[in-house]
Amino acid sequence: MARRAGRRPPPSPLPQHAGVDAVRVRLPGDGAGRWTTVRDHLLERYGPVAGADQVEAMLAAGRFVTVQGPVDAATPYEPGGWVWFHRDRAPEAEVPYAVDVVHRDERIVVADKPHFLATTPRGRHITQTALSRLRDSLDLPLLSPAHRLDRLTAGLVLFVVRPEDRGAYQTLFRDRQVRKEYEGVARHDPAVRLPLTVRSRIVKERGRMAAEEQAEGPPNAESRVELLEHRDGLGRYLLLPATGRTHQLRLHMAGLGLPLLHDPLYPRQLPEADADDWSRPLQLLARALEFTDPLTGRTVRFESGRRLAAWAGNGA
Numbered sequence: 001m002a003r004r005a006g007r008r009p010p011p012s013p014l015p016q017h018a019g020v021d022a023v024r025v026r027l028p029g030d031g032a033g034r035w036t037t038v039r040d041h042l043l044e045r046y047g048p049v050a051g052a053d054q055v056e057a058m059l060a061a062g063r064f065v066t067v068q069g070p071v072d073a074a075t076p077y078e079p080g081g082w083v084w085f086h087r088d089r090a091p092e093a094e095v096p097y098a099v100d101v102v103h104r105d106e107r108i109v110v111a112d113k114p115h116f117l118a119t120t121p122r123g124r125h126i127t128q129t130a131l132s133r134l135r136d137s138l139d140l141p142l143l144s145p146a147h148r149l150d151r152l153t154a155g156l157v158l159f160v161v162r163p164e165d166r167g168a169y170q171t172l173f174r175d176r177q178v179r180k181e182y183e184g185v186a187r188h189d190p191a192v193r194l195p196l197t198v199r200s201r202i203v204k205e206r207g208r209m210a211a212e213e214q215a216e217g218p219p220n221a222e223s224r225v226e227l228l229e230h231r232d233g234l235g236r237y238l239l240l241p242a243t244g245r246t247h248q249l250r251l252h253m254a255g256l257g258l259p260l261l262h263d264p265l266y267p268r269q270l271p272e273a274d275a276d277d278w279s280r281p282l283q284l285l286a287r288a289l290e291f292t293d294p295l296t297g298r299t300v301r302f303e304s305g306r307r308l309a310a311w312a313g314n315g316a
Helices: 038-050 052-060 130-138 163-174 248-255
Strands: 023-026 082-085 100-104 108-113 154-160 179-187 196-203 212-214 221-231 234-241 284-292 299-303
Touching (some): 100 130, 100 299, 130 154, 154 163, 179 248, 212 248
Parallel strands (some): 154 284
Antiparallel strands (some): 100 108, 179 284, 196 212, 196 221
């Protein structure tokens, strides 16, 4: 029987693998006359990409599953039905740093993410992400992020335990009701008069690694930059973003002539291999989050336990 449009899919019959959900496939509702079995559809859909032999091997191993159980060669095609499977993934280089948890309750988890670990699965980073690790280690398969932090940036990320609460916490970030404090290390230039507020228009095109500032159009990004201290030609800066554009702080610091230490994109893009030099992490830390909890009404503040290596003289 075809499923009615707009209905939510059933829960996945497959458990997560290393904190990663199974892929969910919707069987087209108009496919009754085109495919006799689910196998026929899967071969047409994935055979040209993965190879027919690979699809057949996965079928033989019972890796394609519906709510009724594993798909085999005779499983009839049901328009509007659902199929789940775990795809084979390329090996990932393990990020050799732990994700620390600075707060956990029944609503939220505040994690202290290391450099080089992505927040959520994307592209070539799937299991080596904060979300996958936390889901697995904390046994919280429904954990989801309220916002994101660049892979190369260390520091605090807020995750939501229950799906029904996610919108409330995401709204805090969308409506700029979260005070976010960052710390960065860059060269010290006494000619740059601080503190100051930087405003510019930042645009990032899909498919390009770097964002850019544009002269035309109204500003859409604002950052406060303060010098906390300096020594030996380096400065430690407090960075307060009022907005959350991609790479905003990195761009604004580079625009001041003070690019963050070990930044592989700004002011110029380095080869990809240099971006993952673990001995030279980007010197940017999301060190504090402060907000009024939308579910309890209490004002809360969380602080990172990490320190930037270029200033502290040890790992972050």
